[in-house]
């Protein structure tokens with residue numbers, strides 16, 4: 001470091017005003033990170049202009065060409081140079097930065113794009129002639145006459161040619177094209193009444209349409225559902241629950257998928273605030289929280305949720321790409337999401353996932369030669385599920401020596417039970433699956449998974465009432481643990497006692513288990529304690545007490561599945577079915593797997609080619 005000197009030399013750095021081109025290039029660094037961000041800015045501009053139909057054409061992942069054509073209100077010829085000037089916008093007057101109802105408000109996007117690529121805007125406003133302006137690497141040309149019937153065409157060629165360093169960071173054409181497709185689809189979800197087309201021009205000619213969503217009609221929910229089916233697939237729409245809730249002027253609408261339609265990563269989570277796609281930690285956390293009861297930690301819910309509120313309630317000016325927002329009352333928003341989703345999931349209680357039935361049928365049906373799969377869902381393959389279920393069944397039979405274990409009960413089932421949702425139990429096979437006959441088909445119940453869910457719901461009910469009933473052990477069970485684990489367990493001893501588990505320190509490196517939750521019956525206390533320690537370790541202290549309790553209860557419930565692998569009498573099976581019908585959330589186990597699958601008679605007939 002130079003020491004300060006009274007004799008400042010002539011080459012001491014002086015402060016200088018940067019020229020316009022440099023300023024724009026610096027700003028562009030924040031606004032345009034990759035071709036997909038340019039597409040986002042241009043499509044948002046088209047939407048702000050009231051377009052009903054938007055076409056996006058790209059070539060080479062958007063690196064050589066991005067062209068967005070809209071039928072919006074256009075730009076008057078005299079305004080074209082202003083559209084390219086920084087901090088010039090028609091969308092706000094600057095008096096209230098918290099009252100923003102449009103996508104754009106900074107007046108930065110077009111000048112930024114013009115600074116790092118070759119930009120050409122052709123536009124026609126009502127009552128004016130069409131005109132064009134070009135800007136390349138920050139150098140602006142004159143306004144010239146052009147031919148266009150209506151709307152605006154913005155063409156961006158050779159993105160980042162003026163900033164080669166950025167160019168080097170771009171990924172393959174495929175990856176950039178994928179990111180563009182993602183951006184277009186997110187905006188298409190937000191605007192179901194607008195038609196979208198995405199065309200890849202890389203091969204020349206007319207190009208190849210890679211995504212098309214025609215404008216939807218009808219009421220908002222019909223339109224939204226239609227658009228979601230278009231973007232996310234019909235199976236999402238079929239497995240999704242309608243969400244429609246409001247609290248203190250904040251509304252939440254959209255569709256959230258059943259837990260059985262969960263995914264291996266967070267790819268299917270789409271969140272919008274006042275129509276703007278966001279990736280906001282608060283909202284994603286609330287979504288996870290709402291499903292926590294139904295999914296294991298490695299499964300992720302699928303949902304498209306739209307939050308609407310007074311613009312003053314949320315600051316959208318906190319992130320360069322506007323991808324994050326800040327709420328004035330985050331707690332209210334979080335609570336709204338969690339309660340609305342939980343409510344919908346509870347109401348859906350018994351709806352068997354159509355995906356599961358579909359997958360089951362798909363697995364059974366002989367595939368015609370050369371047939372292609374209609375869709376491949378991101379969920380365990382039938383083979384993997386078999387393995388997972390086998391791993392839970394206590395007494396697997398040696399392969400090849402499986403004795404048939406189907407048992408048929410002679411006892412006439414109680415009259416009228418076939419008309420109940422889960423029907424009348426007819427048989428138990430492989431000591432874990434109950435086959436029940438309903439009026440319109442048959443139901444297969446995974447008794448292990450079902451029982452686990454029932455135990456969990458029972459534990460939660462007891463917990464809410466006055467603590468889980470405990471059962472004292474005749475001889476306390478001593479469990480050896482590390483000192484750290486002993487300390488952690490004893491730290492939570494009070495909570496655990498409310499959950500029906502009484503543990504006390506027992507000399508160095510051990511605890512004594514004196515009581516276990518009564519609903520579990522006889523359990524291996526050592527295994528239970530170690531599982532709870534794993535859960536505590538995973539959760540850390542970040543979760544609320546309630547969340548911790550529910551996570552621990554879920555673990556505890558796994559230990560209570562005494563009925564798996566057990567032969568059941570007809571009356572026991574029917575009792576289980578009736579209990580499932582009476583219990584909320586019993587359609588899926590604590591890990592998001594279904595507890596039962598329903599096959600309609602018509603599905604079965606299709607299997608045999610009778611239809």
Ligand SMILES: Nc1ncnc2c1ncn2[C@@H]1O[C@H](COP(=O)(O)OP(=O)(O)OP(=O)(O)O)[C@@H](O)[C@H]1O
Pocket residue numbers: 041045046049070072073074075082083084088089090091103104105106107108109110111152
């Ligand atoms: N497709 C279009 N149709 C009509 N007018 C447009 C279109 N695109 C841009 N404009 C006009 O050009 C102006 C500048 O656009 P630009 O995207 O640079 O800024 P903005 O949208 O106002 O704010 P932001 O930088 O937040 O996007 C807009 O305010 C709008 O008046």
Ligand SMILES: [Mg+2]
Pocket residue numbers: 041044045103104105109110
């Ligand atoms: Mg804009």
